[in-house]
Amino acid sequence: MSGDTNKIEFNNDDPMDQIQSADLPQKPRQTETDRIPGKGLDVGTANLLSAAQTREGKVIVKRERNMFLEIPSNFQRNRSMLTKLNVPYVSYRDRLYVLGDSSFNLANMFGREVRRPMRDGFLSPNEQDAIPMLRFIVERLLGARTVENEPVYFCIPAASIDRDNDTIYHRGVVEGLLKKLGYVPHAINEGHAVVYSELAEQEFTGIGISCGGGMFNVCVAYKTIPAVTFSVSRGGDWIDEHVAKVMGMPRTRATDIKESGTNLLEPRNREEEAVVLYYRNLIEYVLRNLAQRFRIAEDVPSFRDPVEIVVAGGTSMVGGFVDIFAEELKKVDFPLSVASIRRAEDPLTSVVRGCLIAAALDQ
Amino acid sequence: MKREDKKRVTSILEQNAQRVPIVELAAKGKSHVRVISGEKAMQLLEAVVDDAISRRSNEAIDADRDRIVGEANEQFKRVARIQAEAESLIDTQKQLIQGQDQRIRDLEGKVRRVAASAGRREKRLANARETILNYDQEIERLANKAQGDASLIAELRQALVARTQEVERVQGLLGDLRTEISSIRDGGAGRDELDAVRNDMAEMKNFLQSLSEQNAAASRDSIDVMLSRLQERESSQSVELENRFAATMNSTLDRISKTLHRATAQPVDSPIEATDALVSRIFDGSMEMESNLARLDVDETTENDGISKSLDRLRRMRERALSDDDGDEETASR
Numbered sequence: 060m061s062g063d064t065n066k067i068e069f070n071n072d073d074p075m076d077q078i079q080s081a082d083l084p085q086k087p088r089q090t091e092t093d094r095i096p097g098k099g100l101d102v103g104t105a106n107l108l109s110a111a112q113t114r115e116g117k118v119i120v121k122r123e124r125n126m127f128l129e130i131p132s133n134f135q136r137n138r139s140m141l142t143k144l145n146v147p148y149v150s151y152r153d154r155l156y157v158l159g160d161s162s163f164n165l166a167n168m169f170g171r172e173v174r175r176p177m178r179d180g181f182l183s184p185n186e187q188d189a190i191p192m193l194r195f196i197v198e199r200l201l202g203a204r205t206v207e208n209e210p211v212y213f214c215i216p217a218a219s220i221d222r223d224n225d226t227i228y229h230r231g232v233v234e235g236l237l238k239k240l241g242y243v244p245h246a247i248n249e250g251h252a253v254v255y256s257e258l259a260e261q262e263f264t265g266i267g268i269s270c271g272g273g274m275f276n277v278c279v280a281y282k283t284i285p286a287v288t289f290s291v292s293r294g295g296d297w298i299d300e301h302v303a304k305v306m307g308m309p310r311t312r313a314t315d316i317k318e319s320g321t322n323l324l325e326p327r328n329r330e331e332e333a334v335v336l337y338y339r340n341l342i343e344y345v346l347r348n349l350a351q352r353f354r355i356a357e358d359v360p361s362f363r364d365p366v367e368i369v370v371a372g373g374t375s376m377v378g379g380f381v382d383i384f385a386e387e388l389k390k391v392d393f394p395l396s397v398a399s400i401r402r403a404e405d406p407l408t409s410v411v412r413g414c415l416i417a418a419a420l421d422q
Numbered sequence: 423m424k425r426e427d428k429k430r431v432t433s434i435l436e437q438n439a440q441r442v443p444i445v446e447l448a449a450k451g452k453s454h455v456r457v458i459s460g461e462k463a464m465q466l467l468e469a470v471v472d473d474a475i476s477r478r479s480n481e482a483i484d485a486d487r488d489r490i491v492g493e494a495n496e497q498f499k500r501v502a503r504i505q506a507e508a509e510s511l512i513d514t515q516k517q518l519i520q521g522q523d524q525r526i527r528d529l530e531g532k533v534r535r536v537a538a539s540a541g542r543r544e545k546r547l548a549n550a551r552e553t554i555l556n557y558d559q560e561i562e563r564l565a566n567k568a569q570g571d572a573s574l575i576a577e578l579r580q581a582l583v584a585r586t587q588e589v590e591r592v593q594g595l596l597g598d599l600r601t602e603i604s605s606i607r608d609g610g611a612g613r614d615e616l617d618a619v620r621n622d623m624a625e626m627k628n629f630l631q632s633l634s635e636q637n638a639a640a641s642r643d644s645i646d647v648m649l650s651r652l653q654e655r656e657s658s659q660s661v662e663l664e665n666r667f668a669a670t671m672n673s674t675l676d677r678i679s680k681t682l683h684r685a686t687a688q689p690v691d692s693p694i695e696a697t698d699a700l701v702s703r704i705f706d707g708s709m710e711m712e713s714n715l716a717r718l719d720v721d722e723t724t725e726n727d728g729i730s731k732s733l734d735r736l737r738r739m740r741e742r743a744l745s746d747d748d749g750d751e752e753t754a755s756r
Contacts, residue, residue, distance in 0.1 A: 118725040142714045150712040158715075191711065199715050259732040262739070283739060405725070416729050420736055 094119070096206045097422050098242075099414030100197065100213040101252075102233055104177045105272025105295060105373055107193075108411040109200035112419060120408045121200045126173040127192045128162035130155050149195050151188070158196055166311050173311060179292050180216040180273035181229040194236050204241050210421055211242040212414040214249040214269075216276050217288040220348055224292065245421070250278025251285045252413025257369040257403045264362070266395075268345070269410050270372035270380075272296045275345050277352075281362075291348050295374035298337040306330055323379035338377065342384050346391045353394045365398035371409035375402055431467055432460065 099110040108122045127149075138155070141148050146161040157165055166173045176182065176189035176196075183189055201211065215230050230246055237244035253267030253276075263283040269276040272295040279287040295317070296310075303313040306329070316330050323339075326332040370384065381402050388397065403409035447455060458466075 112728065116728045116730050118728045119722050120725065121720045121722045123720065138714065142717055145718055147715050147718050148713060149715075195711075195713055195715060199718075199720055202720075255736070256729070256732060259735045263736070283736065408723075408725070412725075412729055412732075416732050416736065419729065419733050420740070 094205045095419070095422070096209050097415070097418035098201060098205075098209065098211045099252075099411045099416075099418055100201065100211050100237075101249075101408075101411035101414060102177070102197075102213050102215075103271050103373075103410070104175070104180055104274070106407070107196055107200055108408060109197075109202075110408065110411040110415040111202075111205075112415060118412060118415065120411060121202075122407070123159035123196050123200055124163050125159075125177055125193070125196065126162050126175050127156045127158050127188075127196075128166050128171065128173050130157055130165070147195075147199065149192065151191060156188070156192060158192060158199075163311060163314075166309075167315060170309060171311075172309055178273060179222070179224070179296070180219075180271065180276075180290065180294070181224055181226070182232055190232060190236070194239070197236060198240055201240065201242070207241075208243050209241075210245060210418050211237050212245045212247050212418040212421070213237065214252050214410050214414055215246045216249055216274055217278075217290045219274065219290045219292045220352060222292040245417070247414055247417050248278055248285060248288050249276040249290075249410055250288055251280065252410045252417065253369060253371045253403070254278055254280040254283070254285070255413035255416045256409045257371065257413075258367065261367050265367040265369065268368065268370045268372075268375075270294065270370055270374035270406075271410075272373060275341075275372075275374075277345075277349055287352065289348075289352055291345055293341055293344060298334065298341060298374070301337050302330070302333045305333055317377060321377055323377055323383050325379070334377075335383075338380070339383060339387065342387045343390070346384075346387055346393070350391050350393050362395060365396040367398050368400045369403055369409075370400070371403035371406045373407050376406050428464060431464065435460070435463060435467075 093113050093115075095112045095114060097112070099108075101108040101110075103125060105125060106122055107125045108120060110118055110120050112118055130148075138148060138150070141157070146165075147158045149156045149158060156162075162173050165171075174186060174188070176186055176193045178185075182193075213233055215226055215233075218224070218226065234244040234246070249269045249271070250267045253269050254263055254265065257267060258265045258280070264281050265279075267278045267280065274290045274292050274294045276290045277288065278285050295314075299310045299313040299317065302308075302316070303310045306313065308330075313330075313334075317334050321327075321331045321334055323335050326335050368384075370381065375381075381400055385400050388400065405412075444455075
């Protein structure tokens with residue numbers, strides 16, 4: 060008849076059972092002594108990334124979402140539970156905050172909105188708790204210093220052509236924060252970082268565009284020299300905000316839809332169609348401003364050969380982005396001859412690798 | 423063969439046998455004769471009879487056997503058919519039983535899963551109960567606190583009432599006094615006393631004046647002495663006084679300049695210093711923050727390609743640029 064009736068089977072999908080099961084095996088960690096001094100840091104609106112190089116020439120990249128979520132104070136007693144679930148938290152002023160990816164997942168589960176230390180590419184002045192949270196996330200990503208006074212190259216956005224924003228406060232706080240952690244900070248333009256990481260074959264000549272959450276950063280470079288840099292203050296967040304508004308959903312839900320396999324060339328439902336609509340609008344907006352910037356600027360170098368355009372950043376990772384970009388480029392009277400448009404091989408880490416290259420070059 | 427039967431056969435043989443003398447047989451030319459004993463004859467007869475019987479019975483048996491075999495075949499076929507039907511029925515029953523076994527196993531598994539799920543729900547319920555209990559305790563604590571506050575408010579109210587009554591009482595007394603004073607003023611009952619006091623005061627004044635005139639002469643001499651002493655001291659203490667004066671003036675000037683400076687202070691020129699100060703203040707050690715970040719690993723990805731290609735090219739371009747610059751300098755120096 061039946062098998063052993065005394066055997067009880069656990070459903071391993073239940074996290075409660077995972078907590079009560081045996082301890083998870085610890086994976087071996089690379090120590091800081093394996094690393095070459097010099098790190099890159101991408102301080103993005105949506106994501107923070109750090110990069111370091113090992114002595115074997117490999118690049119270690121760490122990523123965390125740049126957001127946090129305040130959770131009910133009764134969880135103060137369950138902090139050990141959060142640690143077991145690998146959820147990073149900070150207890151600050153009698154309040155409990157969950158950081159990074161975990162905050163995004165929790166917010167999605169409970170239908171709440173996360174809080175963002177940065178907005179539109181810069182530190183948000185409305186978020187009083189932003190700087191301490193940012194400090195913890197950055198500290199978590201950078202880890203321990205390899206050497207004393209280790210340099211860190213972090214990216215900063217260029218001045219926006221469509222908004223009056225001030226980079227001084229943002230840059231000053233990030234520099235101060237890194238100094239507090241014992242590093243020697245250096246700033247590098249975000250678009251320039253894309254040029255460093257993606258245009259090596261073209262002798263670092265061409266256009267690098269970082270498509271971030273808060274803004275798009277553009278850098279036109281000629282043999283490593285950034286000739287034109289500017290930004291537009293619309294990015295992935297702008298798309299999320301507008302899709303959420305028209306579809307009547309929380310923003311985090313709109314972000315989730317955008318990052319869950321949407322293809323701009325083949326939208327599957329009304330929500331994805333809305334995403335396509337705003338993507339096209341954003342790309343067209345960037346290209347029109349880029350073309351205008353070329354026409355009015357006096358410092359644009361003249362390129363003998365057609366230039367390559369490389370796009371990077373999380374917002375460019377959606378399927379069909381390059382095709383849509385090429386379609387919209389044809390509609391704009393672009394003053395440069397374009398050889399090709401391509402996306403970085405790893406769009407999410409392109410900027411941070413560019414920062415790491417700058418840090419390594421400095422050594 | 424039975425005795426009766428033997429007797430009967432013997433009598434039949436005797437009846438059918440012929441006694442012939444031997445001489446007669448010889449006269450007939452018979453020289454030899456077969457002689458058989460009666461007993462032997464009986465034996466032979468018995469053998470023949472048995473043989474006949476058995477042959478006949480064999481014949482009967484063969485026929486019967488054939489019949490029986492045929493019947494047995496039929497029976498066997500019937501039985502085999504029944505057997506086959508029974509076996510197929512048994513197979514069907516076995517399959518049914520197996521199906522039932524499987525269903526039972528499935529149901530058992532389901533029961534176990536439901537039990538496990540119920541166990542988990544129990545745990546969650548217990549956690550929720552504990553949370554509710556904590557909330558209840560918190561509510562009770564807040565209720566007690568509110569009650570304490572309410573009693574404190576009641577005491578304060580009582581104190582306020584008592585003070586108000588006291589104030590009213592004092593105001594009443596004050597009113598009485600005012601009434602009394604006004605009545606005294608109007609009635610003139612105390613006027614004589616007042617005049618007497620005035621006269622006393624005038625006398626006292628005259629007395630003090632006379633005293634002062636008497637002392638004036640004496641004090642004039644002592645004043646002269648004091649003046650001469652002051653002059654002596656002045657010369658020795660002038661330096662000290664100057665120093666003290668200078669110190670006082672300097673401190674006063676400092677205060678004035680600081681006040682002016684604060685009033686006319688310009689913004690800090692270096693924004694980095696200001697943000698350093700801001701960041702330092704934010705991360706002041708007095709701010710208590712606790713986190714579990716040191717106990718958690720960060721997910722990391724390793725890229726085998728690395729940045730070596732870009733870095734090498736950049737370094738080569740930089741070296742080229744530097745060597746071009748050196749060449750230009752040499753040309754310029756020539």
